[in-house]
Structure formats: C-alpha cells, structure tokens
Amino acid sequence: MGLQVYNYLTREKEPFETLEEGRVGIYVCGPTVYDHAHLGHAKLYVAMDVVVRYLRYLGYKVRYVQNITDVGHLLDTGEDRIMKGARRERIEPMELVETYMRSYFADMDALGVVRPNIAPRASAHVPEQIEMVKTLIEKGYAYETDDGDVYFSVEKFPEYGKLSNRKIDELEAGARVAVREEKRHPADFALWKHAESEHILRWPSPWGWGYPGWHAECTAMATKYLGETFDIHGGGLENIFPHNECEIAQSEALTGKQFARYWILVGSLTVDGVKMSKSLGNFLTLKDALKLYSPEAIRYFALSGHYRSPLDFSRDAMLAAERGIERLHNTVRMLRMRMKQAVPAGTADLSHVTDLMSIGNEFVEAMNDDFNTPQALAALFDFAREVNTLLDSNQPLSVGTLAAIDGLFRELGGQVLGIIPDDLTQDVGGELVDGLMEIVLKVRQRYRETKDWDRADLLRERLSKLGITVEDRSEGPVWRLTK
Numbered sequence: 267m268g269l270q271v272y273n274y275l276t277r278e279k280e281p282f283e284t285l286e287e288g289r290v291g292i293y294v295c296g297p298t299v300y301d302h303a304h305l306g307h308a309k310l311y312v313a314m315d316v317v318v319r320y321l322r323y324l325g326y327k328v329r330y331v332q333n334i335t336d337v338g339h340l341l342d343t344g345e346d347r348i349m350k351g352a353r354r355e356r357i358e359p360m361e362l363v364e365t366y367m368r369s370y371f372a373d374m375d376a377l378g379v380v381r382p383n384i385a386p387r388a389s390a391h392v393p394e395q396i397e398m399v400k401t402l403i404e405k406g407y408a409y410e411t412d413d414g415d416v417y418f419s420v421e422k423f424p425e426y427g428k429l430s431n432r433k434i435d436e437l438e439a440g441a442r443v444a445v446r447e448e449k450r451h452p453a454d455f456a457l458w459k460h461a462e463s464e465h466i467l468r469w470p471s472p473w474g475w476g477y478p479g480w481h482a483e484c485t486a487m488a489t490k491y492l493g494e495t496f497d498i499h500g501g502g503l504e505n506i507f508p509h510n511e512c513e514i515a516q517s518e519a520l521t522g523k524q525f526a527r528y529w530i531l532v533g534s535l536t537v538d539g540v541k542m543s544k545s546l547g548n549f550l551t552l553k554d555a556l557k558l559y560s561p562e563a564i565r566y567f568a569l570s571g572h573y574r575s576p577l578d579f580s581r582d583a584m585l586a587a588e589r590g591i592e593r594l595h596n597t598v599r600m601l602r603m604r605m606k607q608a609v610p611a612g613t614a615d616l617s618h619v620t621d622l623m624s625i626g627n628e629f630v631e632a633m634n635d636d637f638n639t640p641q642a643l644a645a646l647f648d649f650a651r652e653v654n655t656l657l658d659s660n661q662p663l664s665v666g667t668l669a670a671i672d673g674l675f676r677e678l679g680g681q682v683l684g685i686i687p688d689d690l691t692q693d694v695g696g697e698l699v700d701g702l703m704e705i706v707l708k709v710r711q712r713y714r715e716t717k718d719w720d721r722a723d724l725l726r727e728r729l730s731k732l733g734i735t736v737e738d739r740s741e742g743p744v745w746r747l748t749k
Contacts, residue, residue: 269324271498272574272636274506274529275429279636282528284497290321290328291496293488293526295505296385298335299366300351303373304549305564305579306535306542312565313532313573313637314500315379316683320633323682331491332382334370336363337389337467338459339480346477349467359467360389373552377561378684384491388483392469395478395486398520399457399471407519411448414460414474420453423515429529430507455512457482481512485525489517499526503533503574504541533576535568542579550579562595562685563588569639569683590647591685597650598675598690600657605668606700607744622656622671625649629678639683646679658737707736707743 269282284290294314297307318330337359339347351366352359371381388395399416402408407422420426420434427433434453456479461468468475478486488496494517501510510529517525534541537548555564567587571577625648632641653671656663679686706725713722726736729745736745 267631267634269634270636271528271530273527274503274531275526277431280528284326285495285527288325288327290326290498291492292318292321292328292330292498292500293484293492293496294330294332294382294499295484295501295509296332296334296382297370298339298347299363299370300347301366301544302551302553303370304542304544304551305555306549307370307373308377308552308555308564309535309568309577310502310532311374311379312377312568312684313639314530316569316639317498317500317530317573317637318380319682319684320637323677329384329492330380330382331384331386331488333484333487334363334367334385334387335480335483336360336367336387338478338483340456340459346467349465352466363387363389369553373556376556377552377565378687386487386491388478388487389467391483391486391490392478394490395482396458396469396471398482398486398516399478401520402457402516405519407516408457409450410473413448414458414476415448415456416458416473417449417454418457418512418516418519419450420455420515421451423519425518426453426515427511429514430511432507432511453508455479455481455508457516481509481516484509484513485517485520488513488526489521494521494523494525496526498528498530500530501532503531506531530573532573533571536576536578537580539578541576559584559588560591562687563591565683565685566591566643569643569685572640573637594647594650594679594686595690597654597657598672598679598686601653601668601672601675602690603700604657604663604744605665605672607742622649622652623674625652626674626678629682633682642678642683646683649674649678703734703745707745710736711743 270279271282272279294311297303314332318328321328337346337348341347341350348359348362352362355362357365367387374381399408402418403410403416408416408418410416434451458471458473458476458478460474460476463475465475465477467477469477488499499510499513510531514525536542540546540548542549552564559567563584564587567579567584568577570583570587625645628645628648629642632638632645635641656671675686676688680688706729710722710725713719713725729736734745736743
C-alpha cells in the first residue's frame with residue numbers, strides 16, 4: 267500500500283498523488299511572532315516536520331514553505347497582535363518581530379525541526395496582497411467601505427464553508443469573525459484594513475494607508491512560491507475556521523482553480539483537556555521545556571499521539587517520554603559500541619537479522635497509513651527489543667551486520683522521526699570514554715588470563731557502580747552504560 271493521507275477537504279483517507287511526479291509543494295501556516303513559542307507549537311511543527319521528513323524519505327523532492335506572520339493577525343478586539351506585543355515591551359513592532367522570529371527558529375532548531383525551504387514574511391509581500399485584493403474587487407468578490415477597509419463577500423463564493431463544513435446561513439454574527447457595521451454579511455472577512463496615522467505598521471494602497479488581513483497573507487505567499495494549485499496545506503486544526511476557510515475562498519475566487527489538494531491539519535495540545543494557549547496562561551514555553559526535558563523526549567511526546575488527535579500534556583507524560591527515549595538511546599549506544607568492538611570476520615544468524623529488518627516494513631506501513639506515528643514508534647521499539655535480544659545473545663556479530671541494523675535506526679528513528687541523533691555516542695563521552703574503557707578491559711582481561719579472579723570481579727563491580735556493565739562474550743568483553 268502506498269501513502270494514504272486523511273484529507274480534511276473530503277473527510278476521507280485518499281491515496282497521495284502529486285501534481286508533478288516526484289515533487290511535493292507544501293505550505294504550512296507559520297507562527298505569529300509576538301512572543302516565545304510554547305509546547306503547543308512543538309506539537310504542530312514537529313508533526314509537520316515528520317510529514318516533510320517522511321515525504322523526503324520516500325524520495326520526493328519537497329519544497330516546504332512556512333510563513334512568518336508579522337502583521338495583520340488581529341485579536342477578537344480588532345487589535346493587531348504584533349502591535350499589542352510591541353506596546354507590551356515598549357519596542358518597535360519590527361524589533362519585536364525580529365526578537366521572537368529568531369527565538370522561534372532557535373527553538374525549532376533545538377527540537378531538530380528541519381527549517382523550511384522558504385520562510386516568507388507577510389510584511390515583505392504587501393505588494394502581492396494589494397494586487398490580489400484589487401483583482402478580487404474587479405471580479406466582484408470584494409468591496410470597499412467608506413472607511414477604506416476591503417472585505418471579501420462570502421455570499422459571492424457559493425462554496426464558502428466546504429472545508430469546515432459550515433454553511434453561510436448558519437454562521438452566527440461574531441462567531442470568530444469580528445462584526446463590523448460596514449459589513450454586508452457578518453461572515454465577510456477583511457482583506458485590507460485602513461490604518462490611522464499613528465499606526466506604525468501601514469502601507470499605501472488604492473484604498474488609503476492600511477495593512478493586509480491575516481487570511482490574505484497566506485494566499486499571497488503560498489501561490490507566489492508554490493503556484494495557484496499545490497499539493498499540501500498544513501497547519502493547526504483550530505485554524506480550519508475562519509482562517510483556512512477564508513484562504514480557500516479568496517484563493518479560488520482569485521484564480522478559478524483549486525487552492526490546495528490535500529489539507530493536513532494537526533490537533534491541539536491540551537492541558538487537562540483545555541487547549542494550551544498564551545491567552546489562557548496554561549502554557550509552557552519551549553525554552554523552559556528544553557530546560558526540563560531532552561529535545562528527543564519532546565519530539566517523542568509530540569509524536570506519541572496521532573497528529574490529528576488532541577494530546578494532553580502532563581509532567582508524568584513527559585517523564586514517561588524521557589524514560590522511553592532513554593531506553594531507545596541506550597540500545598543504540600550499545601549497538602554502536604559493539605560496532606567498534608566487533609571483528610570484521612564475525613558472522614550472525616542471517617535469518618534473525620532478516621526478521622529484524624522486517625520490522626522496518628511495519629514502520630513504513632504505519633507511516634503510509636496517514637503518518638501514524640504512534641504505530642511507527644511501536645514498531646521502532648519492537649525493533650529495539652529484538653536488537654537487545656540479539657546483542658545479549660552469544661552470537662558473534664560482524665561489523666557489517668551491526669552497521670545494517672544501525673542504518674535502520676538512523677533511517678527510521680533519525681531521518682524520519684528525528685529522535686535518534688547521529689552523534690548519539692557523544693552523549694557518553696565519545697572517543698575519550700571509548701579509549702579509557704579499552705584500557706580498563708585490557709587490564710581486566712590480563713587479570714582473567716592470570717586467573718586473578720578477585721581483581722577481575724572487583725574491577726567489574728566498581729564499573730557497575732559507575733553505571734557501566736561489562737559482559738564477557740565469545741568474541742571478547744563488551745561494555746555498555748546502564749541507567
């Protein structure tokens with residue numbers, strides 16, 4: 267079975283087929299950079315990161331576009347989030363943007379989230395948005411008010427609501443769409459807002475000085491870099507209405523073509539069943555989270571639930587993730603230590619190794635089923651248990667066999683899920699520890715050869731107290747860290 271993707275546009279799993287063979291265009295709504303990112307952002311962007319990683323693992327050439335919203339994202343009160351943040355910190359709006367954009371990317375880098383190919387800023391694409399609004403007015407889909415605002419007329423677009431399954435007649439005034447007297451319909455949304463002279467974030471336009479609406483930004487940037495129709499639009503499920511719905515309406519009214527073919531939307535992170543958000547104050551910033559937990563544990567936690575489902579945060583859940591990651595890492599550490607100690611001429615039970623590799627197929631089957639990371643993680647941990655059994659056996663293992671197993675860990679746990687670092691052995695001291703242990707084991711081997719069992723056992727016991735287990739095997743002693 268090839269890759270199957272749940273498409274929120276159809277509410278069905280569908281075979282994934284690209285517009286252009288071998289290439290994928292994906293747009294993901296990025297953050298509004300007015301404060302530090304929190305764990306809720308980690309759930310969203312780690313999930314989308316794994317989608318991109320897996321598509322590349324399958325051999326697709328992916329162009330990943332994730333925008334930065336630095337103007338136009340309004341609160342329910344009509345106030346721009348960037349302006350409010352700038353007043354809070356008594357700095358210029360663009361200073362606020364630079365500070366928290368850098369903070370956001372630093373947090374994503376720490377989590378191992380691969381940077382997008384293009385990270386456009388809304389403020390840098392105002393000319394494109396103005397042209398888009400002009401065209402929508404000319405086509406009769408938008409109208410200007412006496413104050414210099416421009417609204418999209420949802421009644422002119424019969425398919426409005428097809429993503430969120432909402433009907434225009436059922437939309438209540440004020441339901442996540444700001445009500446203004448100048449609107450022709452309560453659900454009409456702003457494409458352009460007029461700005462008073464004291465408003466810093468403003469640009470000249472045919473309708474006077476103002477700034478673009480939040481929804482207009484994503485259409486302008488997505489179509490500029492991916493074309494009028496592209497493969498995947500990703501983001502948070504909470505933005506399905508009104509943001510994503512408005513994107514579709516204005517984009518398809520503008521071009522007459524389908525906007526995005528597949529909508530992949532991620533469920534929220536919750537705390538006691540309530541969405542984690544800054545407005546509720548129930549959030550933990552990523553910077554604080556990274557002081558408490560490893561990056562891999564945060565990724566593991568974010569991937570432990572299906573991306574479409576909500577995931578509830580608790581300290582117990584994070585500690586369980588930390589323990590799970592440590593078990594997995596210890597297996598990989600032991601494997602890589604054995605690779606350094608193995609003899610090239612060693613052999614192994616090839617049928618057993620083949621069975622191990624078959625677990626890799628289970629991983630791929632899980633990921634092909636709408637990026638089912640909980641099942642993929644289960645397959646990876648099954649693989650780790652089998653590897654532990656093999657390493658604990660008395661079979662002499664060749665470097666080639668061990669390297670093949672390590673290669674699967676690097677592909678599935680590293681390349682796809684991002685929870686197994688390539689330089690994992692450095693966590694235990696790298697070459698220094700390896701060199702010291704080589705000396706210690708040679709000393710202990712000399713004790714054994716001279717039948718000085720007391721000293722050999724004492725050395726082994728002392729190492730055990732330090733958290734180092736020594737095992738005597740037919741091909742020679744091996745060691746591993748135990749925690």
